[in-house]
Amino acid sequence: MKILDRYIGFEFLKAFLLALVGLTIVFLALQVLDTQKIDSNEPKELLRWHYVYSLPQIAVFVTPPAMMFSVCFVVAQFAMARELVAIYSAGTSFYRAVIAIYVVASLVSVGTIVFQDQIVTPSNRQAQKYLAQYKKNSKATDVVWQRNLRGKEGYYFIYFFDREKNRIIGGFHYMQVDENDRPVRMIQSLSAHYNEDGTWTLKVVKDVHLDKNLNVIKTDIKESLVMDFPEQLEFFSNPKVNPGELSLSELQEEIEFREQYGFSTVQYRVHFHRSLSFPFMVLIVAVVGSVAGSMGSLRSGGPLIRSLLLSTATIFFYQLTFEIGENLGMAGILPPAVAGWGPTAIFAGIGLWLIWKRGR
Incomplete structure (x- = not known):
């Protein structure tokens, strides 16, 4: 089984890294297009440093979609090449066959928590610092x-x-x-x-x-x-009032301080719960992607086509649910915990439904 685990794990890791880099480049390009609209006389080098320090945040944000795409694609390839049939013939169950993918996804999930708290937070501060310097001669939007x-x-x-x-x-x-x-x-x-x-x-x-x-x-x-x-x-x-520039411990301190003096804590609570729930998406979409990639008709090439379509739809649905949840939470329509954990719960429900459907 070690040979099988190494084989599947290595194939998945290659696809995941490729998807992660590709999606990071796409979202970075979108950010570049957006910031190019800023009218400023400051050196463009400030903007380039802003892009550099924005990379960790972008990489973390696209990790779940990259995970979904790579898992779904790799499992579908195994199904198309009849490799899953050979694995089943050897007496190995589907979930045992893809255990290497789940292990890697779990490690990435844990790593995302640490990376998000220790790397993304300080890099966000630097990114905003360079952006503020670049916007020095433009209309101020962050007045203290x-x-x-x-x-x-x-x-x-x-x-x-x-x-x-x-x-x-x-x-x-x-x-x-x-x-x-x-x-x-x-x-x-x-x-x-x-x-x-x-x-x-x-x-x-x-x-x-x-x-x-x-x-x-x-x-x-x-x-x-x-x-x-x-x-x-x-x-x-430049006070650290943007929740995205605060670590989990700093968010807790800010929430306690604002509660003590009667200030609103909604945006900080929403971001706190979102930061906690976000890494779990990595493992959840790995399960969803593996099950979805193995479903469909082998003769029609269904697994590959279905996995690509499902991955594309997931990327848009993933971003949409997070944006809606955050906006509803900020507006006070949803409790912060529901706004932060809601999208993750939705994907968890989809995963359970797919597991149930596959087992029928």
């Missing part, structure tokens, strides 16, 4: 205005951040907390200016110190105050 941010040692409120002058105007508030998330200091200022040495100069400042019982023990009113916050300038100029 009236933002509540959670830092390493406390919480910030920013009324408006002026990127050109690296200053905050209209109001800048900071609440420092202890290890128990209890306020120990509150600073209110009219404005704040970033200095070259990494410090901030606050203007028209009210500095309030609190004890462990939240009683005011000291209040200072100052014309200016120099503060050295633990966060870098980029934390304020």
